[in-house]
Amino acid sequence: MKKWLPLIITLVFVGWLIGQIPVPKDEGFAVHEFAQLPILNGGRRQPMDSLARNALLQMRGKQSANYEPWKGWYQHPKIVSATEWLMEVLMNPASADTRPIFRIDHPDVKGLLGLPREAGFETDGKHFSWNQLQPKSDALLKEAQRASEVASSSRNQFDKAVLNLWRATFLYQQLKSTVQPPDARDWREELGAFLENREAGRAAAIAQQSSKPYDEKALSQIMSDVERFDSMEHYDEFGKRLEMRMAMVLPPETGNDDMGWKRTGQALMEAARGETPNFALAYYAKMGADYRSGDVENFNKDLQSYRQELAGRLDTNLKEASKETFFNHLQLFYLSMNISIFAFLAAIVYWFRPVDWDWLRRTAAYLLCLGVLVTTIGIIFRMVLIGRPPVINLYSSATFIAFGAPVLGLILEGFWRNSIGVVVGSVISGLCLIVAHYLSLEKDTLEMLRAVLDTNFWLATHVVIVTLGYASTFVAGFLGIIFVVRGFFTEAITPELKRSLARMVYGIVCFATLFSFVGTVLGGIWADQSWGRFWGWDPKENGAIIIVLWNALVLHARWGGLVRERGLLVLAIVGNIVTAWSWFGTNMLGIGLHSYGFTDAAFYTLIYFDGTMLALIIIGMLPLNLWRSPLEGDTSKKAKPAPGGAEPQPA
Amino acid sequence: MNRSLWKFLTSLRVTIVLLGLAIVLVFIGTVAQADEGLYQVQNRYFRHWIVIGTTLWGYKMPWFVWPGGYSIGVGLVVNLLAAHIKRFHWSMSKLGIQLTHVGIIILLVGQLATDMLQVESHMTFNEGETDNYIERARYHELAFTTDLDKDQQQVVAVPEPLLKQGETINNSKLPFTVKLQTYGGNGDVVSIAKTMDAGNKLTAALGTLEAEFSSADQLVPQAQRVAETPGRAEIWRDALRGVGETDVEDIVAAAKRVAADPAKEGKLRADLKQRFRAGMLMRFSNMSDDKDPQMASGMRLAAERVSAGQPVTEASLPPASTEGAGAHMTLRPLPEVKDMDTRSFPYAVLDIQAGGKSLGTWLVSEALREQPIKVGDKTVYVSLRGERHYLPYSIKLLHATHKVYAGSDIPKDFRSRILISNPTTKENRETEISMNDPLRYGGLAFYQYQMTKDELDRSPGQSVLQVVHNPSWLAPYIGCIVVAAGMLWQFLHHLVGFITKRRTARTA
Structure with a gap:
């Protein structure tokens, strides 16, 4: 039985994973179909679903919308999918304005906007609707303008909170102007009237300019139409300065070139100038009218015929959009994070086992394997979606460490079979996936790459290798943590286990040195290829070289006999501080990088992390008689030079 | 030892x-x-x-x-x-x-x-242009060139460190002596005519504004005009709230109420005038015009003067020099920039003296083209430009490509198709330089520079190549492999x- 237990438990998890695959069926509006509509946003093809999820992530930090946040989960609050929410924003903004989807935590921001600070009747004191913010939106704009003029490095919490909220509200306004004018009462009707009057209006305008008699009614109608469309375009014009361009929902008239996509406002303005109106305008207007009147049947029919219209010519866009929607739905990294947690628990329980439960250790290892598998699928899926190597930005570096560290952990587990590798792998993987989640709140994680980064060769070599360097340095560091925690607080660390740990750390540090060195130098060569300078002392480069120097220092200290096993393990923990700083700290200096929201929260997280590491280092240096593990007496004499005895000891 | x-x-x-x-x-x-x-x-x-x-x-x-x-x-x-x-x-x-x-x-x-x-330099050229020199970044020279014949030029160049206020430059190849009247590290050179033009437009617009709100009975028609424009309507609402109106959703109705109240209407008009005036000035001072940068800087200067309550008149805009382009330009000295992304435009005013008397003053700046100075039958061209080094070959920019991702401002691809002509090796070949793919030629490496959005708007057909001379460039490649x-x-x-x-x- 025990022999099969690990496999059975793992299969249970596999079953759970398979259960996550099917997409829930839509009752009523074909939300899932709508989610898969192709659009162009942020310079890349994507589905409506991604627009919706990324918007909600920015506004409330979740990929779904809770319309009744004041209810506890047991009261079944109304939670809708991102696309369901987006459909309302796009096609029935007046109703969307009542949904509490802006999350505000800073008490002074609530004060500024005159919002309740505590939970009360139909409010949780954290989530607010546009209707609640709107009366004080001038005050918000004024504060945001002031805050934007403060240098990003000297903005305080309030400034940042105000800026974030303002950006979120701006994005919301943009969305409301994405498929129809936000103030439209019956857009299908209004669009029809505009198109009908278009020619007469243009003729009237021309006549008026040449002081001939003109049709006053037609002119005033087209003028007011143009003004409305122009104000839609205004959100895009203004967004340019904020690097927040509006989504393009109208596909090209002919062909399938990305350059042919248009914003609704843009297409309407062109139509007013006399060009043929984009074919998709009518479809969106029809869907909007059906949606507003709750006509499920016709909405689904119109949606279907729009998709059919796109089929053929825009098949690639449709397919890509469906793929990405499916990827969004799976949330593979979230699933893998959950599995990591179970792997970790199983491995920890194994350490405190009353009898030798090797099946539990194997279960932990199997689960971690499963977790790595899911992460790997996630990474490969992303690679397929964007046609890029695994690491393209900070977010994907986090997911990649969440892949690399447990792989190293599993290799260690294969050699030592004491569940240490599993613990280290699952902890790093879980933490990195949490970090990745927070990074995804910032912006579209599948973003397009600027010209200088647009090179798969360097992304695949330099970036991947440097990230592996980070991953392996973290693995060494967490091995050090296990030594200190278990050694100081429990009796688990025997002299022999200590030697094994030191050996693991030594081996990992060797590879970390190799990866971080090669990765860093490749980065320099890339810089030489694109700017003609190998090394420019910019923060990220410096972060990378510090890791190399640190690993080199650890190795030389070991070779020189300056540290023995315990010293090596404690030094490895310092490596965590060094790596965390290089990975994130360098982004927080406010040099050449937008430091909004998360980076601020990240700053405190980094401080806590470093503080914890320092505490562990201090504990690690306490005299051995204070440790609970019996390590006293087993010190220098038995300590051998490093495996392989690479470097001669100084005389 | x-x-x-x-x-x-x-x-x-x-x-x-x-x-x-x-x-x-x-x-x-x-x-x-x-x-x-x-x-x-x-x-x-x-x-x-x-x-x-x-x-x-x-x-x-x-x-x-x-x-x-x-x-x-x-x-x-x-x-x-x-x-x-x-x-x-x-x-x-x-x-x-x-x-x-x-x-x-x-x-x-x-x-x-x-x-x-x-040594880092750069090459800046427009499509169709041929250059045979590179310019050092952040180093300037005062250059006097004389055309000898069709292909040859005589150049007298004074490097930046020697350019100091009050300095006199004598060179046997120059038919005159040069006295540096002023020298500044950074300054905006603005066309006087355009500034006047902008000033007139601004004053006219402010005048219209004044007229639009000159009496109480204009409030309601004005409100009717703007009721449909979201931006202006918001300004109205704000101002209406300022005079104690609570229900401002319908601007026209609110304006009617206020217009009937003599205590409030004066305040509302003053407030609206103030708000629209501030908006107008803001628009002028943030102006950037891709097609006519001179107009944009004129507008900025005009807005600056008007906000400070100063006049924009011919008398208040003294020409920077008596001769050359500077006779129509005025100088707006700026603090020198220190960060890496923006750069300073140094300028100098030269007093040219020949035969014991002054021929007048000339303004030189990197923002200006070279200007002729005529002495007798000789013409010398003067300019303040990046320090130049001449190459034994020339490069022609055939085509510059700058792409962004559709519907975004994210730069996608920058490349230059060029023609290298080298008389010594008889080479005459085309090649392409793009980001991450430099050209190494004649001991130099030419890199495609990614222009900023502003630079692109200003000069669409232009390409900038970063040129680096580094004899030890191979060391990191070898070192890394070893x-x-x-x-x-x-x-x-x-x-x-x-x-x-x-x-x-x-x-x-």
Whole structure:
């Protein structure tokens, strides 16, 4: 039985994973179909679903919308999918304005906007609707303008909170102007009237300019139409300065070139100038009218015929959009994070086992394997979606460490079979996936790459290798943590286990040195290829070289006999501080990088992390008689030079 | 040599101390960038022997003293070389370590050489233009050119360090002497006519505004006009709230109420005038026009004058010089910029003297083209430009490509198709330079520069190539390969040894 237990438990998890695959069926509006509509946003093809999820992530930090946040989960609050929410924003903004989807935590921001600070009747004191913010939106704009003029490095919490909220509200306004004018009462009707009057209006305008008699009614109608469309375009014009361009929902008239996509406002303005109106305008207007009147049947029919219209010519866009929607739905990294947690628990329980439960250790290892598998699928899926190597930005570096560290952990587990590798792998993987989640709140994680980064060769070599360097340095560091925690607080660390740990750390540090060195130098060569300078002392480069120097220092200290096993393990923990700083700290200096929201929260997280590491280092240096593990007496004499005895000891 | 010194030089402890010093230096040199900027940090921390004083996270630490990048680098090289001389012996198990260290020496020495020998310049040209020179970044020269015949020019160039206010320049090749009347590190050269034009437009617009709100009975029609425009309507609502109106959703109705109340209407009109005036000034001073940058700077200057309550008249805009382009231009001195992304435009006003009398003054600036100075039958062209170095070949820009991703402002692709013509080698060939794909030719490397959005808007058909002369550019490539090979050898050697040992231990 025990022999099969690990496999059975793992299969249970596999079953759970398979259960996550099917997409829930839509009752009523074909939300899932709508989610898969192709659009162009942020310079890349994507589905409506991604627009919706990324918007909600920015506004409330979740990929779904809770319309009744004041209810506890047991009261079944109304939670809708991102696309369901987006459909309302796009096609029935007046109703969307009542949904509490802006999350505000800073008490002074609530004060500024005159919002309740505590939970009360139909409010949780954290989530607010546009209707609640709107009366004080001038005050918000004024504060945001002031805050934007403060240098990003000297903005305080309030400034940042105000800026974030303002950006979120701006994005919301943009969305409301994405498929129809936000103030439209019956857009299908209004669009029809505009198109009908278009020619007469243009003729009237021309006549008026040449002081001939003109049709006053037609002119005033087209003028007011143009003004409305122009104000839609205004959100895009203004967004340019904020690097927040509006989504393009109208596909090209002919062909399938990305350059042919248009914003609704843009297409309407062109139509007013006399060009043929984009074919998709009518479809969106029809869907909007059906949606507003709750006509499920016709909405689904119109949606279907729009998709059919796109089929053929825009098949690639449709397919890509469906793929990405499916990827969004799976949330593979979230699933893998959950599995990591179970792997970790199983491995920890194994350490405190009353009898030798090797099946539990194997279960932990199997689960971690499963977790790595899911992460790997996630990474490969992303690679397929964007046609890029695994690491393209900070977010994907986090997911990649969440892949690399447990792989190293599993290799260690294969050699030592004491569940240490599993613990280290699952902890790093879980933490990195949490970090990745927070990074995804910032912006579209599948973003397009600027010209200088647009090179798969360097992304695949330099970036991947440097990230592996980070991953392996973290693995060494967490091995050090296990030594200190278990050694100081429990009796688990025997002299022999200590030697094994030191050996693991030594081996990992060797590879970390190799990866971080090669990765860093490749980065320099890339810089030489694109700017003609190998090394420019910019923060990220410096972060990378510090890791190399640190690993080199650890190795030389070991070779020189300056540290023995315990010293090596404690030094490895310092490596965590060094790596965390290089990975994130360098982004927080406010040099050449937008430091909004998360980076601020990240700053405190980094401080806590470093503080914890320092505490562990201090504990690690306490005299051995204070440790609970019996390590006293087993010190220098038995300590051998490093495996392989690479470097001669100084005389 | 002294034995204890030798022992010290070859000691591993020294290596560790040096590595530790390096880590702290790099860390501090990174954090200090927030305060000092990258450029100064490079020079003060890394390209220097000793660092004195620093500012971290806003805290000044004048007492901070640390060895600089040069000291640590040289220390590491000496330590490595000495250790190698002492411990070198040929064996397979040591091969990896030896290789690694040789590679690191190559990297360190190569980097030092780069630091001392590298020269950075650039080439800026429009499509169809041919250039045979490169310009140093951040170095300027005052150039006097005379056309000798069709293909030849005589150039007298005065480098920037010699350009100081009050200085006199005499050169036997020049038919005149030059006295530097003014010299400034950064200044905007603005067309007087355009500023006047902008000033008139602004005054007219402000006048209309004044007229629109001159009496109470204009409030309601004005409100009717703007009721449908979201932006203006919001300004109205704000102002209406300011005079105590609570229900401002319907602007026209609210305006009617206020217009009927003499106590409020005057305040509302004044307030609206103030708001629209501020908006107008803001629009003028943030103006940027891709097609007519001169107009845009004129508008900025006009807005600046009007906001400060100063007049925009011919008298208040004195021409920068009596002759040349400067006769129609006025100078707006600006503080010199220090960061890496923007640059300063130096300017000078030259008093040209010949035969004992002044021929007038000329304004030169990088923003102006070269201007002719006629002395007798001779014409000398004067300009203030980047310091030039002439190449024995010429490069023609055939086509510049700048792409962004559809519907975004994210730059996608920058490339230049060029034609190299070299009379010595009789080469006449086309090639392409793009980001991450430089051209190496004649000891120089030409890199595609990614222009900023502003630069692109200003000059669409233009391309900038960064030109680097670095004789030691190959060192990092070789160093990296050698170190990587060394480490790989060493660690695999360990790993194989370790696995074999475990195998034997387990089977035993």
